[in-house]
Amino acid sequence: MSANQAGAPRPSEIYSDFLIIGSGLAGLYAALYASGFGSVTLLTKSTVEESNSYWAQGGIAAVVDPDDSAWFHIDDTMRAGRGLNNLKAVEVLVNEGRERVIELIEKGMQFDSDETGLELGLEGGHTKRRVLHAGGSSTGREMVKFLIAAVEKNPSIRKYESTGVVELLSDGVSCSGALALGNAFEPILFLAKSTILATGGASALFERTTNPESSTGEGIALAYRAGAAISDMEFVQFHPTAFYNERGASFLITEALRGEGAHLLSGTGERFVYEYSDLGELAPRDIVSRAISIEIERSGKNFVYLDMRHLDSSYLKSRFTNIYEACLAAGVDMTNSLVPVAPAAHYMIGGVKTGLMGETNIKGLFACGEVASTGVHGANRLASNSLLECVVFGKRAVDGALDYDGGGFDSSFRQGSSVAHNPATGELKFFRELKSAATRIMNRSVGIVRSGEGLVAAGHELAAISPLLEKLSGYYKLKMEMILEVCGLITAFSLMREESRGVHIREDFPEEDPSWKKTYSDEKRRGAKARTRRITRRLRKNR
């Protein structure tokens, strides 16, 4: 059945004060905090356990050591970000981050500690040990589990899993909630005074990724379609060390291992990162990923090695249990063998443009966590600042929503909304084929090292996928359209920035150019209004 077909079921309606879309750390934190002020609906297209936050290993950076100071953390964040960070956002992150982390500990979150106090790890770009971790290198999982347990007990939060948003209810000026499909593809209208996007990143748009396959930037596409400004899309961070094997399957090998002394070796067994930075393996991520990609190019092999053979094996097994076990399952004992690694797409710095209270240019629409682009990370995120971002800006987005009086709430959007998105048999397979084709293009031409020529070619190749979408319908068609839209935004923004800065490396513009010391966004207001008119017409027709 198509969305326009008469007789399609009318969606049921659910109203709450806060609609939170996405259940990673930012969404869970925002839901819990918002529940102190009103009713909350928490939506996720998968399950609450499946998020990028869940897989975060290293930890959460915070100034909790007396030898550290906010100033050092701010300075490290700004240096990693290559001068493009929004200083105010960085100050908020660092100062409020400490408060949020202490609050979490007071509420019972257990970070790893020994008899002397909290154990603090070191990661690339940090001049001090300030990375709190939990469950060894399962910090994301432990934090997410801690918050899920609190969400489950909270009567003000209604949770909907397997519920994918297909559209934000917006006229390009204000937002009144979202239209979603439940687990049997039944339409549901979630109406709310404030809508908070916490949908995570987009790194699964690249063939080699550390993210779950659901990280396809849907939140960015939904907001873009609703008329929200999108910024900094050229900045996609590649993690230097994801496990490499010929089958392409990959998993993250935390930077904290390099903090504990692991070395990167070339195919001929040399340490090579010092050629690029005096900080060696503990240089910021953009430098290490770049060094690895040059080494890969030079050697003709697809990977370099991470060497931990000189480190204490029982310490490695207890502190990095999940990584030890994952490597072992892939046939490598990291305590006595070299581990093949190569960079993989890891974190989307760009996204929905927000102010410091999570506010977007659409009234009633807020964003926090990886989907948001506050400018806090500049051109390259400092390691372990992302979980911190989730709790700091998760709270702030709710505070921003509280300050908003719901003036934009327009219940007329719900009148007559009617969709049916049941996919036809076989569509999932074809959807996956098209998605893989797009991720291969992104990895090859919009990856770590880019060129104008490659980006233009990528644009054409992505465009050539569009006509094939005619073979899809309903939900999978929409998902694939959104994937192509976000791939297109990353490609277009990358083409526009004619310099190399942080994670954005152009071989045709290899230097940082002071005239590019600015960020930019793409406000699609007119496009959004035209689209809204189309949606409104369609809704009226179905009434």
Ligand code: SIN
């Ligand atoms: C890691 O553990 O290396 C990843 C942490 C992060 O992305 O900040």
